[in-house]
Each structure stands twice: as structure tokens, then as C-alpha cells.
Amino acid sequence: MTSLQGAVVLVTGANGGLGTEFVHQALERGAAKVYATARAPREWNDDRVVPLQLDVTDAASIAAVAAQASDTTVVVNNAGASAPSTMLDADLDEVRALFETNVFGPLAVAQAFAPVLTANGGGALVDIHSALSWYAAGNAYSASKAAFWSITNSLRLELAPRGTQVVGVHLGYTDTPMIADLDVPKGRADDIVRRVYEGVEAGEHEILADDTAVWAKSTLSRTVLEQYPQLAAAS
Template sequence: MPSLTGAVVLITGANGGIGTHFVHEALARGAAKVYATARTPRTWDDERIVPLALDVTDSASIAAAAAAAPDVTVLINNAGASVPTPGILSHSDDEIRANVETNFLGPLFLARAFAPILSATPGSAIIDIHSALSWYAVAGIYSATKAALWSATNSLRVELAPAGVHVVGVHVGYVDTAMAANVTDPKLDPADLVTQALDATEAGEYEVLADDISVQLKSALSAPLEALYPQLARTTED
């Protein structure tokens, strides 16, 4: 069973609102060391926190991080990117690639790079931050990349289970961070999200539905598509 007590944790996107809470909560739960990664790492006032440069869209940077942090027991794939407007056809090549590389390929390549390290340590874990929009395609390319990450997490969970690596997927709607500053819908406190994610990890659970919208959207997956996307029913009637 994974435990944060004595763990060595690597967190991507550690400078952000959710990432910062992961750093502090991991230490509060007894982590021995936290690698706080970002493209431009910030300074921290705790010697247990090790700033580490990491660009999740760059394979060389991922390899360098794995070499610099060979003692990691918990990998938290938190870094993410979004686009300013919804849609999957209306964005530039660069915007689409940035979302795919940050939200999907980055976590996958990090899991691949750290799998040998994690597999060598009993009680190790990977935590992937998905989105409720993994199950609801209204965010276009962002939804598509989060859906891909959800699928990859399922595959990682099955593939790494024999090695004793526990893989947790976290789904959430809007979180009260800078990324959702312009959102007027209800937003979850990032501290609440982090608490739920780490509670689930230490309890040996596989999935976190952190808010009501995540619960509702997952339950809607078994319904006809027209129920989830009523605009399809209108199109058919026309």
C-alpha cells in the first residue's frame, strides 16, 4: 500500500496552484523529499524541497530529470495546458501540439522514464491528474488530450500492477487556480483536490472523482450519446 511517510515525491507543475498544494501536503504527510519541478523552478524555504528543472514536452529534459531523481517513489503528473477557447478544429497546429505534448505525451513519457525506478521500490505510486472533461468533449482539444491520458492511465495501471506500482487517476471539474480565473461555475479548492488525491493513494484506491460534476459525467457515459450531447438529437431531428 503506498504511503507518503518517508516517500520521495516528484511533482510536475509544482509552481502552480495545485502543484504547490501537492508539495506542502506531501511534506505534511511525512515525505522525506519532494522534487518540485517546473520549466523555471522557484526557490522554496524548506531543505526537503529540491527544485528541479523539467519541461514535460522535451524528451531530453525528462531523461535528465529521471537521472537527477533516481530515488523517486511517488510520481505526480500534475502539469497541464489549456487553450483559451473551446473547439478541436479552430486552433493552430502549435496550440494542438502543445496540448497533446503537455497533457498526454508528457505524463506518458514521464511514467515510462520513471517506471524502472518505481518498480524497484515497494509501495511506489503514480498519480495522474485528469479532468472531468475527459468524459465530456465540450473543451475540444483539451478534452481530447485528457481523454487520452485517462486511457493511458488505465493501461499504465494494468501494466505496472505486477511490479507493485499503484496508479491513481484523478478527475475534477474546475479548480480555483489561475487557469480557471475567468470561470464563473463552481470551483473546487485546490487543497481539497490534493487531500482527496493523496487520501485515495494511501488507501490503495485507483480513481478519484473529486467533485459532483466528475461523478455525474462518469455516470453519464453509459447513456446514449444524445443524452450527454443534446445537440446531436437536435441535428438528427433536423
């Protein structure tokens, strides 16, 4: 388990709906400092928040932030992008760009900060996945989140001997600017982040942050036809 009291937290994608909540709620839980990173960092009007420029698809940017934030004890790998295109219609360059942000970027952040967390006592790495890690939606976004989930499972095994708690977070649609145009039921960002930090402090390895994530996880034992009944209709 990892306490937020006195922690130094780094949040990627801090300007977004979830990212902003991760910053604010870390402070509410007693964090001493929060590095709020984004491609275009903003002012936070709080001396405890240190805005840093970070592009998770740029190795030099990640290395620079890891050097500046060498006192970090908790990393929230939150930065991500969406893409609505179906797999067959998707431009492959767009798919590669999506994987750079949702898969290779978070992995690069984890690689850069693993020694930082180890040096500072272990701490925690929190990876933000999706319920779509477990349910294919016929697009590159769900494929990228499935890949990121698998990476987190490997990182958890590799970092456990170093004393680092690796937490995989799964959630459904959440009311953030990234999906503002989707007309679907959405959870509250503050509720999701509260559940995440509670899980981190309780020592959890995997957090199903809402009912959608619980449902998605429950489908993994189904047969392919049970999970995707549209296949039966198509045949």
C-alpha cells in the first residue's frame, strides 16, 4: 500500500478531466507536491503544484521530466488519446500515433520513473486503462488499451521485487472533455479518482472503478460467441 500523505505525485495528462481530479485529490489526501504534466502545462495557482511540459511520445521530454521530478513517489500514467475509426477503415499512421500515446508513451514513462520510484522507497505506478481493455469495440482505441493492460501486468511482476506497487485502473465512460461529444451515460471524474486513490492506499493491484468495468471483467470467462453475440447473427 502507498500513502498519499506526504507523497510527491506526478500526473501525466494533468490538464484533462481525470488529470485535474488526480491533481486536486492528491493534494486533498495530503500530498506534499504534485507535478502536473501536459504538452501545454497551465498555471494552477497553488505552490504545491509544479507544472511541467511533457509529451509522452517524446523520449527526450520524458527524460527531462524524470530528471526534474526525481523526488516522485507516485506516478499516475493518465495521458491518453481516443480514435473512433474502425480497424479496417483506420489510417495506419493514425493507429500508430494512437499506440504511441496510449501504449509506448506510458511504457516509456514507466521505464524512466521505475528507478526514481525505487530510489524513493518503492512508491506506486498507477496505469489508467479502460473497460475496453477487456471488451473489443472494433476500433484501435480498445486495442491500444488491451495492449496497455498486458504491459501493466508485466510491469507489476517486474517492479514487485523493487517494492513498487503497480495499479491497473479500469473504467467506463467518464464525464471528461475527451468524450464530451458522446451521448452515453457517464460516470463522474471525481468519483473515479476517489476510488483510485482509495485503492492505492489500500494496497490494491487492480481497480474496477465503476460498474462498467466490473461488467467488462466478468465477461472474460465467456466464449467468444457469448461475449460477442453479433457473430452468431452474422453467420
